[in-house]
Amino acid sequence: MFCKNCGNEMDPNAAFCVHCGAMKGVGTRFCANCGTENLMGGSVCTKCGYFIAPPPGVAGEQKSKLAAGLLGIFLGTLGIHNFYLGYNGKALAQLLITLCTCGIGGTVTYIWWLIEGVLILTGSIATDANGVPLKD
Ligand SMILES: [Zn+2]
Ligand SMILES: [Zn+2]
Known part of the structure; x- marks a missing residue:
């Protein structure tokens, strides 16, 4: 068990890291399983494959x-798909563009959202806003 914030080895029963004070499981900089630094910022450890983000029990x-x-x-x-995935800012922008133009903007830029839907289905957009991989 390693601190995900500073990479310090910690007691599996401890609620906090004694080194940096971060709560257990909080942070995405280090792998909790092997302590490897998460240099790529991905949601999975490149060394052991352990799931790094997000903290257990929070939006997992x-x-x-x-x-x-x-x-x-x-x-x-x-913007429903972005609300669903937690991209609330982008979702709100899409909703407002559609509403503020009485739907005209939605029609004109529909192709954008169509492409996003396809990107999700083909796996090009593979995680939600919290970095959790989408399941098939
Ligand atoms: Zn720490
Ligand atoms: Zn690891």
Whole structure:
């Protein structure tokens, strides 16, 4: 068990890292399993394959790739797929563009959301806003 914030080895029963004071499981800089620094900032440890982000019990639920992709293709004008994935800022922008133009903007830029839906389905967008990989 390693601190995900500073990489210090810590007692598996400890709630906090005695070295930096970070809560157990909080942070994405180091692998909790082997202590390797997460240089790429990915959600999986490049050395041991251990799941790095997010902290256990916090937004760890995997979203459905199919659901997100279909939402993007059919309801993309309202940004529903981005709300679903937790990209609230982008989702809100999409919703506002559609609403503020009485739907005209949504029609014109529909292709953008269609492409996003396809990217999700093909795996090009493979994680949600928390870096949790989408499940098939
Ligand atoms: Zn620490
Ligand atoms: Zn590791």
